[in-house]
Amino acid sequence: MKIHEYQAKRIFQEYGIPVSTGMVAETAMAALAAAKEIGFPVVLKAQVHTGGRGKAGGIKLVKMEAEAETTARDILNLTIKDLPVRKLLIAPAVEIKTEVYLSLLIDRGASVAVFIGCAEGGVEIEQTAKTNPEKILRLEVKAAGLASLTPEQCLPLAGKLFADPGQANATAEIMAKMGQMFMERDCALVEINPLIVDNDGIVSALDAKVLLDDNALFRQEQNKSLRDLDSEDLVELDAKAAGLSFIRLDGEIGCMVNGAGLAMATMDIIKHFGGEPANFLDVGGSSNPDKVVTAFKMILKDQKVKVILINIFGGITRCDDIANGILAAMKQFKVTVPIVIRLVGTNEKEGRALLAGTEMVVAETLEEGARRAVEMSQGR
Amino acid sequence: MSILADKHTKVIVQGITGRDGSFHTGKMIAYGTQVVGGVTPGKGGQEVHGAPVFNTVAEAVKETGAKTSVIYVPAKFARDAMLEAAESPLELVVCITEGLPTLDALVAFEALQKQGIRLIGPNCPGLITPGACKLGIMPGEIHMPGRIGVISRSGTLTYEIVSVLTKAGMGQSTCIGIGGDPVIGSRFLDLLPLFEADPGTDAIVIVGEIGGQDEVVAAKYCQEKMQKKVVAFMAGLTAPPGRRMGHAGALVGGEDETAAAKIEKLEAAGIPVAQVISEVPALLSK
Numbered sequence: 001m002k003i004h005e006y007q008a009k010r011i012f013q014e015y016g017i018p019v020s021t022g023m024v025a026e027t028a029m030a031a032l033a034a035a036k037e038i039g040f041p042v043v044l045k046a047q048v049h050t051g052g053r054g055k056a057g058g059i060k061l062v063k064m065e066a067e068a069e070t071t072a073r074d075i076l077n078l079t080i081k082d083l084p085v086r087k088l089l090i091a092p093a094v095e096i097k098t099e100v101y102l103s104l105l106i107d108r109g110a111s112v113a114v115f116i117g118c119a120e121g122g123v124e125i126e127q128t129a130k131t132n133p134e135k136i137l138r139l140e141v142k143a144a145g146l147a148s149l150t151p152e153q154c155l156p157l158a159g160k161l162f163a164d165p166g167q168a169n170a171t172a173e174i175m176a177k178m179g180q181m182f183m184e185r186d187c188a189l190v191e192i193n194p195l196i197v198d199n200d201g202i203v204s205a206l207d208a209k210v211l212l213d214d215n216a217l218f219r220q221e222q223n224k225s226l227r228d229l230d231s232e233d234l235v236e237l238d239a240k241a242a243g244l245s246f247i248r249l250d251g252e253i254g255c256m257v258n259g260a261g262l263a264m265a266t267m268d269i270i271k272h273f274g275g276e277p278a279n280f281l282d283v284g285g286s287s288n289p290d291k292v293v294t295a296f297k298m299i300l301k302d303q304k305v306k307v308i309l310i311n312i313f314g315g316i317t318r319c320d321d322i323a324n325g326i327l328a329a330m331k332q333f334k335v336t337v338p339i340v341i342r343l344v345g346t347n348e349k350e351g352r353a354l355l356a357g358t359e360m361v362v363a364e365t366l367e368e369g370a371r372r373a374v375e376m377s378q379g380r
Numbered sequence: 381m382s383i384l385a386d387k388h389t390k391v392i393v394q395g396i397t398g399r400d401g402s403f404h405t406g407k408m409i410a411y412g413t414q415v416v417g418g419v420t421p422g423k424g425g426q427e428v429h430g431a432p433v434f435n436t437v438a439e440a441v442k443e444t445g446a447k448t449s450v451i452y453v454p455a456k457f458a459r460d461a462m463l464e465a466a467e468s469p470l471e472l473v474v475c476i477t478e479g480l481p482t483l484d485a486l487v488a489f490e491a492l493q494k495q496g497i498r499l500i501g502p503n504c505p506g507l508i509t510p511g512a513c514k515l516g517i518m519p520g521e522i523h524m525p526g527r528i529g530v531i532s533r534s535g536t537l538t539y540e541i542v543s544v545l546t547k548a549g550m551g552q553s554t555c556i557g558i559g560g561d562p563v564i565g566s567r568f569l570d571l572l573p574l575f576e577a578d579p580g581t582d583a584i585v586i587v588g589e590i591g592g593q594d595e596v597v598a599a600k601y602c603q604e605k606m607q608k609k610v611v612a613f614m615a616g617l618t619a620p621p622g623r624r625m626g627h628a629g630a631l632v633g634g635e636d637e638t639a640a641a642k643i644e645k646l647e648a649a650g651i652p653v654a655q656v657i658s659e660v661p662a663l664l665s666k
Contacts (some may be wrong), residue, residue, distance in 0.1 A: 004431060024640070042546060048417055106482055106483075106486060106563060108562040108563065108592050108594060109593055109594065109597070111486065111489055111563045111564070111565075112486075113486065136485075140488055142485040143483055143487045144487050144488055144490055144491070146483075166451075168443050183483060185482055186482075186483060188482060194628045211483050213483065214481070215455065215479050215480060215481045215482065216481035216482075218455075218456065218485075219456075219481075240536075241460075247620070247623050249390050249618075250618065257536075258536055259534060259535045259536030260534065260560055260589075261532070261533065261534020261535065261536065261537035261560065261587070261589050261615050262534065262535075262536035262537040262540060262615075263620055264539070264590070264615040264616040265534075265613075265615040265657065267618045267619070268615060268616070268617045268618050268639075268655075269656055270618075271617070272655065277618065280623075282621070313536040313539045313540055313543075314475075314517075314519060315505055315517045315518050315519055315536060315539060316400060316404070316505075316517040316535075317534060317536075330657060330664075344521050344543075345519045345522070345536075345539060346407075365658075366540060366657065367656065367657075367658055
């Protein structure tokens, strides 16, 4: 789950990571008032869930009061990568003496928690990793010890980022706090890009990017409240609340599949036969009939859908549960588009018996089902 | 022959009294798996499908001599279930549970690894040695004993591929679903050497998807170290970038993580990749 920079900075502040949290405004007038309170020069930063804000004109330095309101209005009128800017962060402008990159994340290739550092800050770290991999510094840490990490354990990396012992020590302390925050708040990424030294030699976080683990929201009430509903697709959020994974696409064939891998393969094969999937939809494991009803609702909301392809390979999902859900959905909604169904695996016979007498097109294999669905979507 | 499980494997089930745990314990036993006991704290003394229930893993292992545990407990409690398993003299833990917080999976994996216990999963269908032992939720009847090894990041997609193999008369030595989460206990790279060393396996199918670099790392290993034939299928060619496709790990993070980029690298390493699932048997017999 993504959160905004201003929210991430407030969490930094809670954990004692040196940062200027600035002020947040939703109107140009409020931005001006905030800027006056902070004192010029200030930086106005668009709060949207995407990178590349600077290049899109979403981050601007404002030197004097006369420019503040217009600049704020300009940024609030922007749409960056399809996301309208609704909030601005107003932060004091700082003189940067040196800047570095620092992050803590879980390296999925190695199943370890790892700090990543780079003596060049403000850069695209993925790009540096490709062009100059020798510049990327790593310090692996045990997840079990993250919450109790000490600055001493972090010094081997901090010392490579800053030659100055005072700055290295300050960075090591920041790293220990990042570890504690990562564990206690169930983060998926904590990134400071850049971490800076100002003219007084003070180390602080100039930017903050934090990703939170969706799977841990059940025990993180505080994290839940940070969700920005304006930045997310409401249909997809509804689906999540119902225990489904749903992603809207542009095609005409509505898909309902159990399992993420099979759902992707189903989309792929639709495309292979010349059709276009309207969505990715994984009804998940252990599905109860209610989930299927919700899934139908999601698919039918999309006016472009001309045919629905249901592909179920029962394992932990039982075919009779799915069949009961389909029957319940048919009762509840007026389903006018044709349905192609492929239903095999656990309790397959029971499921098929329940559906006998309905008008669905029954396919034996995924390929047959996909081919039929594509033909029907093209009026054949 | 097979890897990791055979007809002698004795299994305990953690979370045996839950809805999924008891249902699938029944299916595992019906398949011929030796489920010798189960664990649910506070429910010791009961029986599920004839298997005795214990309060702790330690007790269950001591009484039954099991070296393998299959975990069906809900996501909230799965870390503690794995940490408890790590305290016992087990050799293999299979965690079926989906939706674990990533840090929980990582902490548990570290603890199991420290004790030398192999972890399969979490968020996986488990593994099966057809005709001998089923440790998980896959439908047993689609499998057939034989000489093809299968390793997959997906659940239901694996069933799809296995049933295509079975229909083509190609039985399987062992099929393993390694799970679709960012942190998993065993990867392609950890399991390929076991199949390479198994005299009962002739060729291996790897089933991958978008996200991460595991398939590419595996391809390099196959090219450099393996004699046996490896073929692949890769899901997610149509997945839009930057979106999480159901599996927590199925997100195209960079251009290297797309299905197309992976297919290109696999083929460059001499691993044939099926365009559609039904092509897999033909690639194996080429």
